[in-house]
Amino acid sequence: MEQMYFSVVDYVIFALLLLASMAIGVYYALSGGRQRTTQEFLLADRSMAAVPVSLSLIASFQSAVAIVGIPAEVYANGTQFWFIGCAYVLGLLIPAQVFVPLFYRLRLSSAYEYLERRFNKAVRICGTLTFIFQTVIYMGVCIYTPAFALNKVTGLPLWGTVLATGLVCTAYTTIGGLKAVIWTDVFQTAVMFAGQLAVIVVGVQQAGGVKAVWDRVLEGNRISGLDLNPDPTERHTFWTLAVGGVFLMLALYGVNQAQVQRYLSARTEREAVRSCYMVIPALQVALALSCVMGLVMFARYCGEDPSRRPGSLSGDAMVLFFVMDMLQGLPGLPGLFIACLFSAALSSISSAFNSLATVTMEDLIRPRYPAMTEARATLLSKGLAMSYGLLCLAMAYFTHLMGESVLQVALKIFGMVGGPLLGVFSLGMFFPWANSTGALVGLGAGLATAFWIGVGSIMTRGGGSGGGVLPSNCSVAWLLSGNTTVSHANMSVVPAIFFNISATPPTLRPTGLRRLYSLSYMWYSGLSCLVVVLVGLLVSFLSGPMKEEDVFPGTVYPLLGNLLFFLPDRYKKKLCCTGQSTHAEDRNGDIFSSDKGATEAETKVLLRASDPLLMERETSV
Numbered sequence: 001m002e003q004m005y006f007s008v009v010d011y012v013i014f015a016l017l018l019l020a021s022m023a024i025g026v027y028y029a030l031s032g033g034r035q036r037t038t039q040e041f042l043l044a045d046r047s048m049a050a051v052p053v054s055l056s057l058i059a060s061f062q063s064a065v066a067i068v069g070i071p072a073e074v075y076a077n078g079t080q081f082w083f084i085g086c087a088y089v090l091g092l093l094i095p096a097q098v099f100v101p102l103f104y105r106l107r108l109s110s111a112y113e114y115l116e117r118r119f120n121k122a123v124r125i126c127g128t129l130t131f132i133f134q135t136v137i138y139m140g141v142c143i144y145t146p147a148f149a150l151n152k153v154t155g156l157p158l159w160g161t162v163l164a165t166g167l168v169c170t171a172y173t174t175i176g177g178l179k180a181v182i183w184t185d186v187f188q189t190a191v192m193f194a195g196q197l198a199v200i201v202v203g204v205q206q207a208g209g210v211k212a213v214w215d216r217v218l219e220g221n222r223i224s225g226l227d228l229n230p231d232p233t234e235r236h237t238f239w240t241l242a243v244g245g246v247f248l249m250l251a252l253y254g255v256n257q258a259q260v261q262r263y264l265s266a267r268t269e270r271e272a273v274r275s276c277y278m279v280i281p282a283l284q285v286a287l288a289l290s291c292v293m294g295l296v297m298f299a300r301y302c303g304e305d306p307s308r309r310p311g312s313l314s315g316d317a318m319v320l321f322f323v324m325d326m327l328q329g330l331p332g333l334p335g336l337f338i339a340c341l342f343s344a345a346l347s348s349i350s351s352a353f354n355s356l357a358t359v360t361m362e363d364l365i366r367p368r369y370p371a372m373t374e375a376r377a378t379l380l381s382k383g384l385a386m387s388y389g390l391l392c393l394a395m396a397y398f399t400h401l402m403g404e405s406v407l408q409v410a411l412k413i414f415g416m417v418g419g420p421l422l423g424v425f426s427l428g429m430f431f432p433w434a435n436s437t438g439a440l441v442g443l444g445a446g447l448a449t450a451f452w453i454g455v456g457s458i459m460t461r462g463g464g465s466g467g468g469v470l471p472s473n474c475s476v477a478w479l480l481s482g483n484t485t486v487s488h489a490n491m492s493v494v495p496a497i498f499f500n501i502s503a504t505p506p507t508l509r510p511t512g513l514r515r516l517y518s519l520s521y522m523w524y525s526g527l528s529c530l531v532v533v534l535v536g537l538l539v540s541f542l543s544g545p546m547k548e549e550d551v552f553p554g555t556v557y558p559l560l561g562n563l564l565f566f567l568p569d570r571y572k573k574k575l576c577c578t579g580q581s582t583h584a585e586d587r588n589g590d591i592f593s594s595d596k597g598a599t600e601a602e603t604k605v606l607l608r609a610s611d612p613l614l615m616e617r618e619t620s621v
């Protein structure tokens with residue numbers, strides 16, 4: 001395969017992306033409150049409108065991993081993965097109805113503050129540390145993926161690209177705070193969609209039109225029907241994607257700090273909920289673009305002259321090769337696509353930096369030094385954002401050493417670490433009896449289960465079967481054979497991470513522990529969430545369940561009460577599921593609506609003052 005060369009226009013477009021992002025950072029460093037308070041730096045002064053928030057929400061977890069990983073998946077295995085779109089519906093309706101109002105009304109700064117109000121400090125700190133662990137690994141994958149892909153195709157130095165993007169992102173995140181992060185996300189999401197659309201349009205044209213594309217993907221077996229196989233070890237079926245995917249989406253869009261922080265930055269609760277709803281169609285568009293891109297590439301390249309094939313390239317790098325090949329000779333378009341890849345990456349990395357700075361400040365540092373001045377806290381938050389930026393560069397190196405397709409790696413991390421976190425939040429919100437011991441033991445059990453299965457699957461190459469390349473009339477076996485003509489020697493030293501998505505050979509049905517390890521990675525969130533809730537409830541009942549009236553007001557969602565709506569109140573009370581205060585606002589609505597200018601501390605006092613039960617409890621402590 002020949003190395004591709006960028007024209008001047010391409011370099012200019014790429015440079016413009018970095019410059020524009022930087023300019024947005026500078027603008028928010030110098031306008032508004034000039035980033036002099038943590039409220040502005042970490043929460044955008046709680047002044048954002050729904051549209052930028054929702055675009056920023058989709059950008060957080062849509063990185064270059066999805067941009068190359070989803071087309072690679074569709075190219076190799078057909079459109080089955082598209083069914084994850086079904087999970088987007090419940091996966092965002094539930095946050096919009098349950099999580100967002102609850103968090104918003106508590107006027108939190110960090111999602112983990114909820115855990116302290118509902119349980120205790122220890123649960124909060126464990127939650128925070130779990131989130132930090134998840135995000136630090138994820139950001140390494142995020143920054144490494146586009147740099148590696150670009151290096152393979154254009155020969156641009158890998159670590160130079162990592163360094164340049166990492167530093168630019170650190171810079172605008174550190175000076176511009178959450179406002180800059182959200183507005184760069186908006187701009188970067190636009191670039192991301194533009195780049196994908198350009199590839200699709202050019203690809204369809206080169207493949208001979210929409211009809212030709214359709215015929216070839218049908219002929220090549222790439223349009224998947226509804227796979228209703230109930231086997232949980234099957235990697236992608238309707239059940240793993242549409243049901244298991246809901247838990248993945250809840251972990252990401254319901255309780256992940258990066259997203260919770262965006263909901264909290266919305267100017268009103270209504271805007272926050274609206275932004276959550278708007279993610280559903282926007283994310284469907286993003287998914288459709290990626291899947292269609294995979295199909296177009298299949299139509300364009302299947303059956304291509306073998307001498308031009310990228311030899312041992314894995315799915316992910318192959319996507320980039322195809323894209324660059326299609327766009328060669330169209331000035332500016334290769335640059336636009338590279339800008340698309342890096343936009344996707346930057347918008348995820350910047351979310352990671354800012355959310356990590358927030359939790360470190362609000363959950364770990366501030367509770368220890370409550371007297372810290374606002375100026376010092378803001379300076380420290382900026383220092384934290386910058387330090388996490390530098391740590392990200394180190395994490396890129398770790399990713400370099402990992403194996404597997406990057407899409408699967410990213411979704412596994414979300415499931416293994418995000419699932420237990422979702423579990424501990426669900427335990428607190430839906431089960432008033434759960435106590436802090438239950439929450440801690442449950443979280444530990446959930447993490448242990450997830451890592452046992454996750455690490456087991458890596459050791460035994462499990463994680464769900466059925467990931468091999470689909471058979472089709474037009475042979476694609478060469479993609480994996482690795483011994484076809486490779487014109488450049490360096491193509492054969494692709495690190496393991498870019499080797500294919502294929503898992504265990506479908507012929508062997510694993511038994512015993514191996515069967516457990518081969519659980520589809522799409523179930524990781526659901527399973528570990530369930531373990532946390534079950535173990536948490538069991539331990540709570542054994543160690544003395546919490547009484548409903550002792551729970552901090554506004555931290556419980558009356559799930560059982562709502563489900564058993566047909567029972568008379570008397571029985572509901574007996575069952576302990578009336579939801580003493582469903583949402584803080586039910587009781588304190590007037591306070592919240594009339595205190596627009598009040599500081600957080602004042603609001604807390606107001607909230608407490610309006611709650612005699614709580615006052616009593618606090619004074620008796």
Ligand SMILES: CC(C)(CO)[C@@H](O)C(=O)NCCC(=O)O
Pocket residue numbers: 058061062063064065066067084142252283348407410411
């Ligand atoms: C996380 C979802 C499912 C939804 O946002 C999707 O965007 C995705 O597959 N992301 C992969 C991880 C990443 O792009 O970083």
Ligand code: NA
Pocket residue numbers: 058059060061062063064343344345346347348349
């Ligand atoms: Na992104």
